[in-house]
Amino acid sequence: MKITAIKAREVLDSRGNPTVEAEIQLADGSTARGISPSGASTGEKEAVELRDGDKSRYQGKGVEIAVSGLNKEVNGAISGREFDSQEAFDKQLIELDGTANKSRLGANAMLAASIAYARVSSVSKKIPLYRQLVQRDKYLMPVPCMNVINGGRHADNNVDFQEFMIAPHNAPSFKESIRMGEEVFHTLKSLLSGKGYSTGVGDEGGFAPNLKSNEEAVEVIMEAITKAGYKPGEDISICLDPATSEMWKDGKYSLFKSTKQNYTSDQLIDLWEEWINKYPIVLLEDGLGENDWEGWKRMTDRLGSKAELVGDDIFCTNPEIIQRGIDAGIGNSVLIKLNQIGTIWETLQAVELAQKNNYHCFISHRSGETEDTTIADLVVATNAGHIKTGSGCRSERISKFNQLLRIEEELGANSVFAGKSTFKGFL
Template identity: 50%
Template sequence: MEYIESIRALEILDSRGNPTLKVILKSSNGNISEASVPSGASTGSHEAIEKRDGGTRYLGKGVQEAVKIVNGPLSELLNGESLFSQEKIDRMMIQEDGTENKERFGANAILGVSLSVARAAAKASGRPLYSYLGGLRARYLPCPMMNIINGGAHADNSLDFQEFMIRPIGAATFSEAIRMGSEIFHALKMILKERKEITSVGDEGGFAPNLKSNEEALELILEAIKKAGYQPKTQVTLALDCAASEFYDAKTKKYLEKKKKNQNQTFIQRTAEEQVSYLESLVDRYPIDSIEDGLAEEDWEGWTLLNKRLGSKIQIVGDDLFVTNTAFLKKGIELMAANAILIKVNQIGTLTETMEAIELAFQNGYGAIVSHRSGETDDTFISDLAVGLGTRQIKTGSLSRGERISKYNRLLEIEAELGESAIYSDGNRY
């Protein structure tokens, strides 16, 4: 049985130029496996906590303490453990940390170790990571949710909604879905240029123009879909990540156009019911089939209303609401607050807990969407995770920026490896 011989960590930079961790694991047969840890900008308040150094170095965002934790306590705890004891190893780290939110060791330190163990075990088994994670069921290529206009915390523009996405549901294969997305992305760039709009991109690779409204962004995307030669709704649908916690005023319990307010422009504010009605009107007017974080994470009543009004028509996705945590997901299931969960490995901090969240979602008829973070690396673990666990959906950014493209390229490799057994999903598990 192959075992962990050594674990060490290195401070590297993520796609925003902020420090993060790379964990390097050496197994008893001499193989080396690595995993790099992402970081979010728009984060749920209940996410597992990253270990950051504070102080002035890297503006307080250094991870030297997390590196020391990997190289010291975690390495000492796990050296000699079998590579194939994933759940045991993850539980050992959780127990040794001893806090509810991984505050002592840091979710970034724990996650880097957890993912590197899985990679090492896959390598030792002689199987691709997706096959090691999922076995025979690992043959569904996920429908990509491509973020082609950025707003919110991911862009310095006037849009409070964080992501405007396309879903190429009409593709026959994953590679065709990528081609469709790329063509629409470049069509959108041409349209923006013609209108003398900004064509610089945000954190996740989508364009970040200063637009007057969410509707204007949706109209531009529809125009790009048609310009690229595709049919909205039947071939390509739209999806939103509102990230509503970012523009929710807890004191007044209102949703407001915060960016316009901060720029001393006329802004709109809405109650929870008005926010639900607004989202419903967008679904009626545009081919939107998925809305993520349409309401704030603490607004459970609003979420229940949203799911009641739209849950039978479209996908209602909880991200900040659930933070890949089974305790919050169970509450959402009981309250009928959504019908899908966004899966981010660093929100919870171990592979075992991530897989438990996906399994609980599937057991209760929820969809699951494996997702990147806005602060990414070129690590492609989530591509294998989406295929391995058959989530049939992935959200990993636009058709630009290398840290986003690396995930798509890995999925293209997986599709080629699977050959005729590969099945492209339109995003519907059922």
């Protein structure tokens, strides 16, 4: 596993913004690449992306400094060296960076290198990436939680809440589950068109219409599930990510796109409880903001037995913060995003900590995605049971679904579809 070189370059993400690609070559001739994604609604405690700030290039979003750091400093430190594990390689990156939030080399540069190392290791050993990440006898294929209506920061419409997802869980396989989801997605398009709504899509491939209310998004999804021939709650359930940290202002939550109404934490909890009782909602991500720890505790006490309460911005895939949440009884699930923490090894540490404490793990893409399919292998490797990687269109989203189809076919009898067990107790 001797590294002969690492080479980085500036490439583009799904929004046409620059990001970092790293390529590692081994002495045995193996090569592989990794690309870092980028988020729009980001947590305050996320590892830091390194951007150039040069307004004459890409409106300041260039990543040439991050690329240069890999090509010069990191390449000089790791070329000619052997690493015996992902942990050893990633710890070397962390040591070179030397900051608490990866701000010197940049989490975007470090993650690209970390992914490239995981991938080149699997190439050299001639094993799939998911086996390189975690060795198991049997693997769990995930339920695809598909973001069919976009709002919030991910769409130029009047819907406040960021993601309305469908979870096709009553299926014998991932292959059949994704078929169910796509059928509802295309049925939803016809329904929206018939109602005179736009069927243009947002950052993650979901439709982005101007609706009469936020709740209408749930209602039209329910209608699409039924019209596609499935039973809401029995075959396909609903997941929400309102991204409430984006609404937090002066101690209240402002529905800045629609009613301009302000909610207290308890009023927003009341709303979620009303919706969960009324609709087959099995998962609520970021139901309150990242700094609203007291509100999160009250929400967990009230709704923790009714739905999977996923912490994204509040946890930031950071083991130290996740442990604080576990100790405080905050939520019952952790969203896992590679670039929030910046390396594969630290991500696996976060998953292990959560699962050891009976928290669910929800593997996630970012809104600024790429063709890199690492999270598809990650969700299988960790037996997380569910993944969100966008809607039923856009190739940077579909590439993850296609990789999962390949993995399921390859595993055959050595895989089980997570299905309803993912939301056990909430259906």
